[in-house]
Amino acid sequence: MLYLVRMDVTPPRDMDPEEFARIKAREKDYALALQRDGRWRHIWRVVGEYSNYSIFDVAGNDELHRILQDLPLFPYMRIAVTPLATHPSDLAAQ
Amino acid sequence: MLYLVRMDVTPPRDMDPEEFARIKAREKDYALALQRDGRWRHIWRVVGEYSNYSIFDVAGNDELHRILQDLPLFPYMRIAVTPLATHPSDLAAQ
Amino acid sequence: MLYLVRMDVTPPRDMDPEEFARIKAREKDYALALQRDGRWRHIWRVVGEYSNYSIFDVAGNDELHRILQDLPLFPYMRIAVTPLATHPSDLAAQ
Amino acid sequence: MLYLVRMDVTPPRDMDPEEFARIKAREKDYALALQRDGRWRHIWRVVGEYSNYSIFDVAGNDELHRILQDLPLFPYMRIAVTPLATHPSDLAAQ
Amino acid sequence: MLYLVRMDVTPPRDMDPEEFARIKAREKDYALALQRDGRWRHIWRVVGEYSNYSIFDVAGNDELHRILQDLPLFPYMRIAVTPLATHPSDLAAQ
Amino acid sequence: MLYLVRMDVTPPRDMDPEEFARIKAREKDYALALQRDGRWRHIWRVVGEYSNYSIFDVAGNDELHRILQDLPLFPYMRIAVTPLATHPSDLAAQ
Amino acid sequence: MLYLVRMDVTPPRDMDPEEFARIKAREKDYALALQRDGRWRHIWRVVGEYSNYSIFDVAGNDELHRILQDLPLFPYMRIAVTPLATHPSDLAAQ
Amino acid sequence: MLYLVRMDVTPPRDMDPEEFARIKAREKDYALALQRDGRWRHIWRVVGEYSNYSIFDVAGNDELHRILQDLPLFPYMRIAVTPLATHPSDLAAQ
Amino acid sequence: MLYLVRMDVTPPRDMDPEEFARIKAREKDYALALQRDGRWRHIWRVVGEYSNYSIFDVAGNDELHRILQDLPLFPYMRIAVTPLATHPSDLAAQ
Amino acid sequence: MLYLVRMDVTPPRDMDPEEFARIKAREKDYALALQRDGRWRHIWRVVGEYSNYSIFDVAGNDELHRILQDLPLFPYMRIAVTPLATHPSDLAAQ
Numbered sequence: 001m002l003y004l005v006r007m008d009v010t011p012p013r014d015m016d017p018e019e020f021a022r023i024k025a026r027e028k029d030y031a032l033a034l035q036r037d038g039r040w041r042h043i044w045r046v047v048g049e050y051s052n053y054s055i056f057d058v059a060g061n062d063e064l065h066r067i068l069q070d071l072p073l074f075p076y077m078r079i080a081v082t083p084l085a086t087h088p089s090d091l092a093a094q
Numbered sequence: 095m096l097y098l099v100r101m102d103v104t105p106p107r108d109m110d111p112e113e114f115a116r117i118k119a120r121e122k123d124y125a126l127a128l129q130r131d132g133r134w135r136h137i138w139r140v141v142g143e144y145s146n147y148s149i150f151d152v153a154g155n156d157e158l159h160r161i162l163q164d165l166p167l168f169p170y171m172r173i174a175v176t177p178l179a180t181h182p183s184d185l186a187a188q
Numbered sequence: 189m190l191y192l193v194r195m196d197v198t199p200p201r202d203m204d205p206e207e208f209a210r211i212k213a214r215e216k217d218y219a220l221a222l223q224r225d226g227r228w229r230h231i232w233r234v235v236g237e238y239s240n241y242s243i244f245d246v247a248g249n250d251e252l253h254r255i256l257q258d259l260p261l262f263p264y265m266r267i268a269v270t271p272l273a274t275h276p277s278d279l280a281a282q
Numbered sequence: 283m284l285y286l287v288r289m290d291v292t293p294p295r296d297m298d299p300e301e302f303a304r305i306k307a308r309e310k311d312y313a314l315a316l317q318r319d320g321r322w323r324h325i326w327r328v329v330g331e332y333s334n335y336s337i338f339d340v341a342g343n344d345e346l347h348r349i350l351q352d353l354p355l356f357p358y359m360r361i362a363v364t365p366l367a368t369h370p371s372d373l374a375a376q
Numbered sequence: 377m378l379y380l381v382r383m384d385v386t387p388p389r390d391m392d393p394e395e396f397a398r399i400k401a402r403e404k405d406y407a408l409a410l411q412r413d414g415r416w417r418h419i420w421r422v423v424g425e426y427s428n429y430s431i432f433d434v435a436g437n438d439e440l441h442r443i444l445q446d447l448p449l450f451p452y453m454r455i456a457v458t459p460l461a462t463h464p465s466d467l468a469a470q
Numbered sequence: 471m472l473y474l475v476r477m478d479v480t481p482p483r484d485m486d487p488e489e490f491a492r493i494k495a496r497e498k499d500y501a502l503a504l505q506r507d508g509r510w511r512h513i514w515r516v517v518g519e520y521s522n523y524s525i526f527d528v529a530g531n532d533e534l535h536r537i538l539q540d541l542p543l544f545p546y547m548r549i550a551v552t553p554l555a556t557h558p559s560d561l562a563a564q
Numbered sequence: 565m566l567y568l569v570r571m572d573v574t575p576p577r578d579m580d581p582e583e584f585a586r587i588k589a590r591e592k593d594y595a596l597a598l599q600r601d602g603r604w605r606h607i608w609r610v611v612g613e614y615s616n617y618s619i620f621d622v623a624g625n626d627e628l629h630r631i632l633q634d635l636p637l638f639p640y641m642r643i644a645v646t647p648l649a650t651h652p653s654d655l656a657a658q
Numbered sequence: 659m660l661y662l663v664r665m666d667v668t669p670p671r672d673m674d675p676e677e678f679a680r681i682k683a684r685e686k687d688y689a690l691a692l693q694r695d696g697r698w699r700h701i702w703r704v705v706g707e708y709s710n711y712s713i714f715d716v717a718g719n720d721e722l723h724r725i726l727q728d729l730p731l732f733p734y735m736r737i738a739v740t741p742l743a744t745h746p747s748d749l750a751a752q
Numbered sequence: 753m754l755y756l757v758r759m760d761v762t763p764p765r766d767m768d769p770e771e772f773a774r775i776k777a778r779e780k781d782y783a784l785a786l787q788r789d790g791r792w793r794h795i796w797r798v799v800g801e802y803s804n805y806s807i808f809d810v811a812g813n814d815e816l817h818r819i820l821q822d823l824p825l826f827p828y829m830r831i832a833v834t835p836l837a838t839h840p841s842d843l844a845a846q
Numbered sequence: 847m848l849y850l851v852r853m854d855v856t857p858p859r860d861m862d863p864e865e866f867a868r869i870k871a872r873e874k875d876y877a878l879a880l881q882r883d884g885r886w887r888h889i890w891r892v893v894g895e896y897s898n899y900s901i902f903d904v905a906g907n908d909e910l911h912r913i914l915q916d917l918p919l920f921p922y923m924r925i926a927v928t929p930l931a932t933h934p935s936d937l938a939a940q
Contacts, residue, residue, distance in 0.1 A: 001248045001249050001250075002138060002249065003249075003271070003329075004138070004147050005330060011921070012295060013858060013860070014295070014860075027183070028182065028183045031183040032183060032185055032188070035183075035184075035185035036185065042149075043181045043183055043184050044096060044098070044178035044179070044180075044181055044184075045178065045179040045180060045181040045182075045911060046176060046177075046178065046179075047176075047177040047178065047179050047849075047907050047910055047911045047914070047927045048851060048910065048911060048914040048915075048925040048926070048927040049925055049927075052181050053098050053176070053178065055136075060189045060248055061189050061190065061191075061271040061272060061273045061329050062189075062273045062274055064271070064273070064329055064330065065273035065327055065329045065330060066273075068329070068330040069330075075293070079330040079331055080330070081271060081329045081330040081331075082140060082141075082147070083140075083141040083191070083249040083252070083269060083271050084138035084139065084140065084141065084147065084249060085138070085139040085140075085141050085249045085250045085252070085253035085254075086138075086139060086250055087137045087138055087139040087146050088122065088139075089121070089122045089125040089126060089129075089137055090129075090137050090138075091126055091129035091130065094126070095906045095907050095908075096907065097705075097907075097929070099706060105263070106671060107200060107202070108671070139253055141191075141249050141252055141253045141256070141269045142193060142252065142253060142256045142257075142267040142268070142269040143267055143269075154847045154906055155705050155847050155848065155849075155929040155930060155931045156847075156931045156932055158705055158706065158929070158931070159703060159705045159706060159931035160931075162705070162706045163706075169669070173706040173707055174706070175705045175706040175707075175929060177849070177907040177910070177927060177929050178907060179907045179908045179910075179911035179912075180908055190326060192326070192335050199451070201388060201390070202390075215371070216370070216371045219371040220371060220373055220376070223371075223372075223373040224373065230337075231369045231371055231372050232284060232286065232366035232367070232368075232369055232372075233366065233367040233368060233369040233370075233441055234364060234365075234366065234367075235364075235365040235366065235367050235379075235437050235440055235441045235444070235457045236381060236440065236441060236444040236445075236455040236456070236457040237455055237457075240369050241286050241364070241366065243324075270328055270329075270335070271328075271329040272326035272327065272328065272329065272335065273326070273327040273328075273329050274326075274327060275325045275326055275327040275334050276310065276327075277309070277310045277313040277314060277317075277325055278317075278325050278326070279314055279317035279318065282314070283436045283437050283438075284437065285437075285459070285517075287518060294483060296483070296484075342377045342436055343377050343378065343379075343459040343460060343461045343517050344377075344461045344462055346459070346461070346517055346518065347461035347515055347517045347518060348461075350517070350518040351518075357481070361518040361519055362518070363459060363517045363518040363519075365379070365437040365440070365457060365459050366437060367437045367438045367440070367441035367442075368438055378514060380514070380523050387639070389576060389578070403559070404558070404559045407559040408559060408561055408564070411559075411560075411561040412561065418525075419557045419559055419560050420472060420474070420554035420555070420556075420557055420560075421554065421555040421556060421557040421558075421629060422552060422553075422554065422555075423552075423553040423554065423555050423567075423625050423628055423629045423632070423645045424569060424628065424629060424632040424633075424643040424644070424645040425643055425645075428557050429474050429552070429554065431512075458516060458517075458523070459516075459517040460514035460515065460516065460517065460523065461514070461515040461516075461517050462514075462515060463513045463514055463515040463522050464498070464515075465497070465498045465501040465502060465513055466505075466513050466514070467502055467505035467506065470502070471624045471625050471626075472625065473625075473647070473799075475800060482765060484765070484766075530565045530624055531565050531566065531567075531647040531648060531649045531799050532565075532649045532650055534647070534649070534799055534800065535649035535797055535799045535800060536649075538799070538800040539800075545763070549800040549801055550800070551647060551799045551800040551801075553567070553625040553628070553645060553647050554625060555625045555626045555628070555629035555630075556626055566796060568796070568805050575733070577670060577672070591841070592840070592841045595841040596841060596843055596846070599842075599843040600843065606807075607839045607841055607842050608754060608756070608836035608837070608838075608839055608842070609723060609836065609837040609838060609839040609840075610834060610835075610836065610837075611661075611719050611722055611723045611726070611739045611834075611835040611836065611837050612663060612722065612723060612726040612727075612737040612738070612739040613737055613739075616839050617756050617834070617836065619794075646798060646799075646805070647798075647799040648796035648797065648798065648799065648805065649796070649797040649798075649799050650796075650797060651795045651796055651797040651804050652780070652797075653779070653780045653783040653784060653787075653795055654787075654795050654796070655784055655787035655788065658784070659812045659813050659814075660813065660890060661813075661835070662890070662899050685935070686934070686935045689935040690935060690937055690940070693935075693936075693937035694937065700901075701933045701935055701936050702848060702850065702930035702931070702932075702933055702936075703930065703931040703932060703933040703934075704928060704929075704930065704931075705928075705929040705930065705931050710933050711850050711928070711930065713888075718753045718812055719753050719754065719755075719835040719836060719837045720753075720837045720838055722835070722837070723837035724837075739835060740892060740893075740899070741755070741813040741816070741833060741835050741892075741893040742813060742890035742891065742892065742893065742899065743813045743814045743816070743817035743818075743890070743891040743892075743893050744814055744890075744891060745889045745890055745891040745898050746874070746891075747873070747874045747877040747878060747881075747889055748881075748889050748890070749878055749881040749882065752878070755893075757894060764859060766859070766860075813893050816893055816894065817891055817893045817894060820893070820894040821894075827857070831894040831895055832894070833893045833894040833895075
């Protein structure tokens with residue numbers, strides 16, 4: 001099941017930059033692992049913003065929430081989730 | 095080059111339903127053709143709304159505008175375009 | 189899987205009232221049937237507005253979209269869908 | 283009488299994590315107690331956000347305010363309350 | 377129980393002015409009757425707008441919705457309802 | 471002359487709680503005094519929020535501003551003022 | 565007493581242009597008369613928009629509402645009223 | 659003096675397409691003439707929307723308003739004007 | 753050339769009150785001087801808010817920006833500028 | 847390829863002013879260099895705000911993101927990017 005997720009990151013101003021860098025590194029590993037297992041299907045950078053749009057393919061709402069909640073950068077993110085359905089004009093659905 | 099595009103359709107209340115059905119059929123053919131040639135990479139239905147999120151892979155801004163402007167449903171759409179860049183955590187970009 | 193759905197109805201000004209009454213009657217039958225089979229778990233009226241909040245329990249995004257799209261009042265509705273997950277403080281989840 | 287309540291939590295950045303964990307534990311006990319006595323009917327997690335939608339069944343406005351105001355996490359919450367009425371299509375109201 | 381209700385009226389452009397005048401006359405009688413029985417406590421005009429703020433004192437959500445829904449101008453109104461509770465600084469509550 | 475005033479309070483996170491309690495006590499005395507002399511006609515708590523709606527009956531704009539500006543909690547408030555006029559359906563105005 | 569008033573005009577599409585021109589002429593006479601008697605102190609065009617910002621100097625809320633409500637263009641306007649008070653840095657108030 | 663102007667066009671649904679085409683042709687001639695005399699410095703299409711961003715270089719507010727108000731498409735436009743000043747990092751201003 | 757300018761002040765919480773009082777005093781002197789030379793034509797307090805609406809009469813965009821940028825309170829302000837043109841119903845413009 | 851970019855700067859309150867001045871100096875050098883090589887085509891100050899509108903002419907989305915992300919003031923900016931296409935009324939496109 002597919003979801004479009006927008007993530008806007010606001011780095012904490014009062015955190016030691018090296019600590020934040022470690023969090024970002026853990027975030028990247030986390031994202032790469034989920035992409036390898038196919039659940040994080042796409043991740044794109046929004047031009048000009050510390051934000052991304054991603055497509056998740058997961059079992060359902062609960063699984064998606066667990067994945068998002070465990071993002072190392074979750075405490076510094078504003079997240080918006082849009083559930084997606086198959087579009088009648090989707091070539092793959094013909 | 096990638097763009098996220100949201101399209102919200104507001105069907106014209108005063109149009110003959112059959113005429114609108116013809117426009118929608120042309121829209122579907124148009125979308126399928128662009129998906130076949132790879133420029134309209136993804137199209138997903140927003141759950142509960144007469145809207146879609148799509149990913150376009152085109153040469154640039156001008157080509158995207160031509161494609162969108164020629165959508166048969168363009169006169170009945172509100173469209174928002176978000177330019178996308180490669181994300182540092184994109185598995186494919188490692 | 190649970191979703192919170194808000195529906196705002198804007199009756200068409202130029203429709204014969206009796207025809208709209210028939211659509212509303214079909215809407216009610218449709219809602220009652222889905223409540224009987226357990227997929228439309230709750231429906232509440234928003235005080236003062238021609239709107240409702242509902243809870244749907246369905247297999248996933250695609251099923252929810254089919255249900256909403258087939259609402260007789262769908263063409264006269266603005267719909268917002270919020271996917272829900274189990275809350276850690278939910279008594280039933282302890 | 284029913285109310286839909288949305289709660290968005292913004293954890294205080296400058297609080298000792300253990301202290302905040304204690305507040306969250308008190309919040310959970312508080313929520314479980316109110317669910318047991320039937321006033322806090324439902325609580326669902328909004329996917330991807332530190333937020334919940336809840337349904338309260340209380341005597342009226344004043345009681346609901348007391349309950350919400352005494353939430354241990356109240357100082358870190360933004361709350362929106364929507365009063366609900368019986369919907370004409372509610373199966374239980376036929 | 378008290379509620380603050382904002383009503384914004386958008387007169388229908390295509391209605392015979394006399395018919396709309398009759399609806400407004402029925403609206404006024406309806407409002408006066410509810411003020412006499414104490415349920416419509418206050419009604420004030422928002423300066424410069426075809427809108428009012430009103431205070432209702434009713435048994436609860438369902439009664440308020442019935443009252444609002446039966447407003448003759450209801451089909452031409454956008455309504456926002458804010459449930460009110462006793463304020464700790466309210467002189468009458470000391 | 472009547473005004474509807476909404477006040478949203480955001481307590482300062484970094485203030486000693488006792489000092490803020492003293493400010494709140496002064497605020498309450500201030501509100502009670504103005505209610506006794508009739509200028510602060512009504513004060514209601516917005517359910518679930520650290521906010522109130524109030525009705526002021528004062529000589530005019532300047533007096534209202536002085537009253538609001540001197541609120542002990544003014545520095546921690548967001549205030550919105552709506553000037554009110556007599557409504558043609560007001561029972562008292564018939 | 566001073567008020568800042570913003571007026572946004574949306575001309576009715578389905579009205580005979582000459583009839584609308586007559587309404588605009590009446591609007592102009594109305595505005596000129598109020599400027600001559602000092603109650604409509606200033607009127608400025610918002611660059612690029614069929615809108616104006618005006619300053620009214622009137623006895624109070626009720627008078628302002630009567631003036632605005634009697635604007636010939638009132639049915640085609642969206643109006644926002646901001647009550648103004650004397651500013652401590654106003655040269656005239658020193 | 660420079661201004662950034664955004665123009666959003668909403669074509670009238672009930673107008674004969676040929677008549678609208680004539681208005682658009684007059685609009686184009688109007689725009690080309692102003693570009694030739696240097697007052698309409700830039701005009702860009704917003705990708706995906708019937709909108710443009712333009713840069714005007716005119717004597718001041720009044721001249722800009724006259725130019726915009728005389729746009730053949732003005733009645734079908736929503737316009738937003740942002741006055742621009744010289745930026746300290748502007749190469750030309752060094 | 754005329755501009756309507758709204759200024760919203762958010763006092764810095766962590767500044768020594770006396771230092772902020774000095775900045776406010778410089779702001780007042782600055783405003784009085786510009787009013788004396790006719791460029792700061794009007795300044796009004798928005799009732800209930802630490803905000804003002806002002807009318808500036810200056811040579812153009814660049815001069816207005818210099819004036820606003822040099823406001824002692826500029827770092828603590830959110831400013832919105834609306835360029836104004838002569839209104840056809842302005843008595844002075846007849 | 848052209849993009850309109852709006853940048854709103856919020857200076858960090860808790861940074862040593864001299865350090866921030868150094869960042870601004872680096873920002874200026876960065877902007878001047880990009881203007882010299884033609885990629886940063888225009889930069890204008892938004893009157894009254896610590897903001898600018900700029901026009902970039904770059905190869906595409908990825909290049910624009912790299913340029914924006916490397917802005918010394920990037921951490922203190924909110925950025926909005928609008929992709930632009932050739933307008934049919936653009937004199938240069940005739």
